[in-house]
Amino acid sequence: MGLEKIKQLSKIKNVSLDELSDISGVPKSTINKIINGITENPGYKTILSLAHALSLSADEFIDLLDLGLEEPKFSSSDKELISKYKSLDSFGRRVINSVLDIELDRYKQFKQQQTDQHKAELQAIKEEYESTAMNQPDNIIQFYDEKQNHEQQVELNYRTGGAGAGLGVDADNVDMIQVSYPADRVPAGANHVIPVTGDSMEPTFSDGDVLFFDLGNDCLQIGDIGIFVLNGETLVKELGENELISHNPKYKPIKIHEWDSVRIEGKVLGKM
Template structure:
């Protein structure tokens, strides 16, 4: 099946409509919707229910839905179970339908976030951190990628593919699970992690509630405790980060310790 979000965006643009203009047309059909919700449909973060989908096709003058959205006939066919679910949905009152819509939106967003996380992990695994052993007077050392910074406060815009430097870690302080090292910026995670601390991060360990992780929220990196609905600051003087449905959040790994011994930061 063709990507539904991309196809909806293409149809809108072919009709010369902005998202706001498309939302205004839907409102004339009795459907109250925002241009932000339309963006959610086009980006794949949310899914339009059947009534909304048909209304969009109507204002976009899409007469052949099967040909427009499907590569083959099989893509558009429903199983008996799917037909039964559609019939049950139509039998619900508006409140019931809104509950189902909320669950579908939540699950779609969850899967989209998992996909983004998996893609990021695959990208990092394809270009793993450089870790080698070097001989020195103080014993063997290990090199890993070094980033600065992860915010313990308002957020730092980092963690693309760039490593600011490499860090040479002494054998006694090395943890073989380390994928990269990142510096803490700010004091919202005190007393456990202080401004200027360098923490070791593993990208392959499972993160449970209560663990400390590196998170990128809407393009800004934070070191925070993983909570059920928020990212937690351990310093009570700082607020937690509430995670909203529309936020783009990716976990970049679990913090497994901080460097206490000798290390050397090496410029690229």
């Protein structure tokens, strides 16, 4: 069996894909990509979430699907926590599991509140922008039409959640909305926009900047700036030799190891 058998396993467990998404916290679109073979390596975090939603341990889930995943690399602190957990009796493990479930639920609610708030802020920005454009005096519109071509608008996909310039942003917790931009401000080849979260790319990009990028362009050269997904987190960084580089000297380069899951989402072409 393979990842495409998740749907069959869900039926056996009497769990619909909608319920699987709700319980696991993994977006339904991500689950569909896994089932359809678009996503071949969903990452250990996603595997754990799906296994928990199906009332299976990660080992049972992997064995049933015959995934053949490599054992994840654990840090010394991770190994210490695992060792402590294994030393507990059944009562102690139930206590720890209960606390973990409570904390996971709290964190999911927190992330959902962040997403809802961000969507509301984006919608307010979009409405304010469109309202301002509609209420401009006729002579001002004519001025832009002749001199700056601001009258022509381009609709781009605005990716919520942002690209982390510091801490990464959960790549699964995003949505797309359509936002219009003046055509003369959009770089050639740009098809998506994404906000910057954090200060690790200063002075090039600041927290709150909106970046134009070419989604799907993964042909980056050393020194190019791109949108990356590293171990499930979205980042904006400069591509280096086996590392992702921040422009703010306070942040060290992020080394890319053989066990890391990394992909290039697209090349950054400019900012708003």
